[in-house]
Amino acid sequence: MSQLFLTSASDYVMDDIVTKLPKNATEYNVAFINTAAEVEAGDHWWVRAEKEALEKVGFHVDEFSIKDMSPDDIKVKLADKQIIYFCGGNTFYLLDQVIKTGCGEIIKRKLNEGVIYMGSSAGSMIVGVRIDLMSKIDDKSQAPDLKSTGLGIIDIAILPHWGSDIFREGYLSDIESMYTEGVKIIPLTNHQYLWVNGDSMKIVQVER
16 A cells, blocks of 8 residues: 655654554654655755655664666665655756656656655656646756656645745746646645555645
């Protein structure tokens, strides 16, 4: 049964997520994939915050990037991992790398084998059907050859950081691209996450 925990900012909600897992966090090895942040300028403070939140609750974390990795390299890296985690950053670049390396198909197989998927921001968006509904927030030029709009693991488009002051200007300037028909859209605040458990989906609100 596939299980995904899709967040805007996992460090805000990780204490609650671990209560939904079948085992104690100390029994999980996590592949912490930081690829989305590689093309972002400045301090990658959110990567540190997300990793620290995972380690704080007891997960064993292995941080790496899939950039330039072969499918066989990725399979070796994930062989002993029970959780695959993608952090935030440039969504277009991340999806492009996931497809180019073959990681997308590997993720789908791993989910069928019972591996848990966790995502934060870009890492949550790529498993859906449309990453282009907030096209002005991320720099599309970082993935000029990208043809896909999402892995389609879930039939939803996720809009992370809804209501955040940091993303307010980007959302309001790009509201026209989000105005679409025929797409299931879920906006998530930093204090919410989407819990996909087999065929069921639930938005969980974590109190501040």
